[in-house]
Amino acid sequence: MRPTAPLILAATLAATAGLTSCGGGSGSDPDTVKVAYNRSTDNKIRFKDNHLAEVKKQFEKANPGKKVKLIPIQAQDNDYATKVQQMMRSPKTAPDLVYEDTFRINSDIKAGYLRPLDEYLAKWKTWDQFVDTAKAAAKAEDGKTYGVPDGTDTRGLWFNKEIFAKAGLPADWSPKNWNEILQAARTIKKKVPGVTPLNVYTGKAPGETSVMQGFEMLLYGTGEAGGNPLYDPGAKKWVTGGKGFSDALGFLKTVYSQKLGPDISDALDPNVGTTVFSEWLPEGKLAIALDGSWLGQNWLKTGGKPWPEWSKTLGQAPMPTQHGQAPGKVSMSGGWTWAITAKSKNPDLAWKFIERLQTKDNAVTWDIVDAQIAVRKDVAQDPKYTSSMPGITFFTGLVKHTHYRPTTPVYPQVSTAIGEAMEAATTGDTSPEKAAKSYDDQLKSIADGATVAAGGRG
Amino acid sequence: MATATKVAAAPTETPARPGPRRGRPLRWLPLAPATVMLLLFLGGPIAYCVYIAFTNMQLTGASSTDFVGLDNFQRAFGDDDFRNAVVLTLVFTLLSSLVGQNTLGLALAALMQRASRPVRTLTGSIVIAAWVVPEIVAGFLLYAFFRREGTLNALLDWLGLPSQNWLYTLPILAVSFANVWRGTAFSMLVYSAALSEIPKEITEAAEVDGAGGLGRFWHITLPMIRRSIGTNLMLNTLQTLSVFGLIWAMTRGGPGNRSQTLPVFMYDQAFNKSLIGYGTAVALLLLLVGAVFSVVYLRLMREEV
Numbered sequence: 179m180r181p182t183a184p185l186i187l188a189a190t191l192a193a194t195a196g197l198t199s200c201g202g203g204s205g206s207d208p209d210t211v212k213v214a215y216n217r218s219t220d221n222k223i224r225f226k227d228n229h230l231a232e233v234k235k236q237f238e239k240a241n242p243g244k245k246v247k248l249i250p251i252q253a254q255d256n257d258y259a260t261k262v263q264q265m266m267r268s269p270k271t272a273p274d275l276v277y278e279d280t281f282r283i284n285s286d287i288k289a290g291y292l293r294p295l296d297e298y299l300a301k302w303k304t305w306d307q308f309v310d311t312a313k314a315a316a317k318a319e320d321g322k323t324y325g326v327p328d329g330t331d332t333r334g335l336w337f338n339k340e341i342f343a344k345a346g347l348p349a350d351w352s353p354k355n356w357n358e359i360l361q362a363a364r365t366i367k368k369k370v371p372g373v374t375p376l377n378v379y380t381g382k383a384p385g386e387t388s389v390m391q392g393f394e395m396l397l398y399g400t401g402e403a404g405g406n407p408l409y410d411p412g413a414k415k416w417v418t419g420g421k422g423f424s425d426a427l428g429f430l431k432t433v434y435s436q437k438l439g440p441d442i443s444d445a446l447d448p449n450v451g452t453t454v455f456s457e458w459l460p461e462g463k464l465a466i467a468l469d470g471s472w473l474g475q476n477w478l479k480t481g482g483k484p485w486p487e488w489s490k491t492l493g494q495a496p497m498p499t500q501h502g503q504a505p506g507k508v509s510m511s512g513g514w515t516w517a518i519t520a521k522s523k524n525p526d527l528a529w530k531f532i533e534r535l536q537t538k539d540n541a542v543t544w545d546i547v548d549a550q551i552a553v554r555k556d557v558a559q560d561p562k563y564t565s566s567m568p569g570i571t572f573f574t575g576l577v578k579h580t581h582y583r584p585t586t587p588v589y590p591q592v593s594t595a596i597g598e599a600m601e602a603a604t605t606g607d608t609s610p611e612k613a614a615k616s617y618d619d620q621l622k623s624i625a626d627g628a629t630v631a632a633g634g635r636g
Numbered sequence: 637m638a639t640a641t642k643v644a645a646a647p648t649e650t651p652a653r654p655g656p657r658r659g660r661p662l663r664w665l666p667l668a669p670a671t672v673m674l675l676l677f678l679g680g681p682i683a684y685c686v687y688i689a690f691t692n693m694q695l696t697g698a699s700s701t702d703f704v705g706l707d708n709f710q711r712a713f714g715d716d717d718f719r720n721a722v723v724l725t726l727v728f729t730l731l732s733s734l735v736g737q738n739t740l741g742l743a744l745a746a747l748m749q750r751a752s753r754p755v756r757t758l759t760g761s762i763v764i765a766a767w768v769v770p771e772i773v774a775g776f777l778l779y780a781f782f783r784r785e786g787t788l789n790a791l792l793d794w795l796g797l798p799s800q801n802w803l804y805t806l807p808i809l810a811v812s813f814a815n816v817w818r819g820t821a822f823s824m825l826v827y828s829a830a831l832s833e834i835p836k837e838i839t840e841a842a843e844v845d846g847a848g849g850l851g852r853f854w855h856i857t858l859p860m861i862r863r864s865i866g867t868n869l870m871l872n873t874l875q876t877l878s879v880f881g882l883i884w885a886m887t888r889g890g891p892g893n894r895s896q897t898l899p900v901f902m903y904d905q906a907f908n909k910s911l912i913g914y915g916t917a918v919a920l921l922l923l924l925v926g927a928v929f930s931v932v933y934l935r936l937m938r939e940e941v
Contacts, residue, residue, distance in 0.1 A: 263696050587697040
């Protein structure tokens with residue numbers, strides 16, 4: 179035993195040394211930009227991958243010796259965010275450039291994961307082309323800008339005109355209030371059996387999809403608390419106890435308990451968003467979908483589910499307010515931005531890649547292939563953009579009535595709490611009022627007491 | 637940790653033994669690598685975990701991490717969802733580990749002992765195949781079995797029985813069954829080994845004395861494999877308490893939180909709600925639940941023998 183002891187000791191020391199060197203070194207290559215982005219969980223959809231690969235080629239050609247390393251993360255939005263946040267915590271894994279959802283960016287800014295871009299933006303002429311709301315999308319509470327948006331989106335009702343014809347409903351349908359939506363859904367349920375009348379996203383699993391497309395499209399249509407039913411930006415307080423909140427949950431309860439929506443277990447499936455555009459709508463199984471402006475991209479020839487007839491089959495209508503109160507229509511907008519991480523070792527090179535992404539041609543191409551609503555004035559006027567897809571003028575028109583989500587760091591947590599309230603009301607586990615109450619309780623702890631009652635302001 | 641303490645305690649025993657004094661540190665040397673590794677890779681993370689549980693660390697939304705004392709634990713005990721998760725964890729453990737895996741494993745082992753060789757080999761390999769399949773694959777297989785268009789409902793339809801959406805109506809039962817399906821092989825192996833250790837003479841003697849099959853099982857077999865039962869129960873329970881992948885793949889803790897056991901709750905808090913501190917505190921509490929079970933089993937085993 180004894181003669182071997184020094185040997186083992188030596189081996190241990192060597193192993194430990196190896197481990198330490200793994201931990202300490204391995205800094206990033208100064209000539210490589212690491213770009214992390216989310217890849218669609220639908221394996222047929224690769225718009226972003228293809229576009230980034232193309233820009234990467236341009237970039238490497240224009241900057242000899244420099245390299246771009248694309249890091250696709252194929253995951254649901256929530257899991258993508260978790261993964262990227264974990265990567266950004268350590269300088270060893272932090273990418274240089276990340277694709278950040280505007281609703282989460284403030285949270286990540288607060289966590290110190292991102293780097294302000296003001297010095298770059300000041301020297302960048304193209305920034306003047308961005309509309310003001312877009313410029314504000316990635317502006318933090320400290321007044322600095324942390325991300326460059328590459329497009330936005332709006333939301334409304336998509337409906338299948340063929341099913342509508344069978345049910346005797348008009349092809350230019352435009353509901354004036356929530357009740358008219360429910361009426362149409364009931365008519366379809368009665369006259370066209372086997373078809374799901376209406377899809378409104380709900381529950382925890384679809385993540386922000388259900389909260390924004392489903393719940394907030396309803397909540398912001400109640401017009402409660404002076405048009406800011408979630409968060410009062412003036413008082414910097416979150417709104418509790420709103421009647422609009424329980425009304426919106428009540429709408430979901432009506433849809434799902436009266437079986438006007440898809441089967442609850444389908445609705446609570448994390449992949450329901452993909453199912454809607456790849457199966458239910460093209461196969462004529464769904465009559466009305468409350469969904470986003472980008473759906474059309476999936477049905478292009480290059481899309482995940484080519485469906486050339488969609489522009490004839492589907493119509494669009496704005497989402498009405500609860501009782502038709504002014505302005506009569508409601509929409510929500512989000513969008514994604516490119517941001518440079520705080521732990522990036524090549525911020526200058528990363529910025530150059532952002533500039534490359536935002537050359538006018540690349541920006542136009544991106545907005546077209548990803549069915550984004552343009553946030554740049556020059557792009558919005560480009561004939562290639564305006565003629566890119568049927569319906570694009572309809573959804574660009576909704577920008578007037580659109581709302582943006584509260585840009586505060588705790589929003590993602592609030593969003594999770596809303597998802598839970600939705601799920602409880604949808605499954606019928608609790609009444610809408612009780613679900614709203616338990617949301618209020620969670621909100622108080624999330625916002626650390628910075629809440630204000632909806633009724634209190636009249 | 638236990639191994640580490642044992643290792644550290646070793647040098648104190650040496651003075652009793654004869655031998656050259658300078659041998660003492662050298663005697664410890666071969667164990668040093670193991671000690672260092674254990675401290676580094678087992679002790680380190682546990683200590684870090686304990687530290688985080690007392691902070692308000694977040695994955696996003698806050699840049700600083702502060703020490704908050706017992707806040708996370710207080711919050712857990714006041715949290716309806718946490719209590720729901722504890723209850724579901726106990727139901728899940730009781731159903732799938734104690735009742736399911738353990739009893740079924742013993743029954744299979746006992747039956748297999750009497751079966752002919754080919755039957756034994758065949759059954760053995762089928763049951764063990766379920767155990768060898770990786771957890772996440774098993775999760776998807778059982779998801780496919782229980783889902784609305786799945787195998788189970790197809791079978792029920794074929795038999796003319798009413799089908800239902802199992803993952804929606806009875807999620808905790810579905811995941812419990814999945815865990816039984818997956819974990820029974822382990823119990824079966826343990827019990828097969830234990831049963832084959834029982835000397836033939838004793839069973840034969842009991843048979844001569846007129847004991848029937850059940851009597852023999854109750855009076856001879858069970859007492860003789862008591863130790864194995866204890867070990868098996870403990871291993872099963874601890875394994876079941878920490879089942880995550882299976883439930884995550886099948887239901888993600890839903891619908892609502894009707895199948896959200898503690899590990900799923902912990903993941904949800906730490907990574908979906910970004911509350912790493914709170915999630916870690918729940919992890920420590922889970923450790924505590926496991927410790928309570930272990931202590932009970934160890935007690936039982938000591939008293940019985």
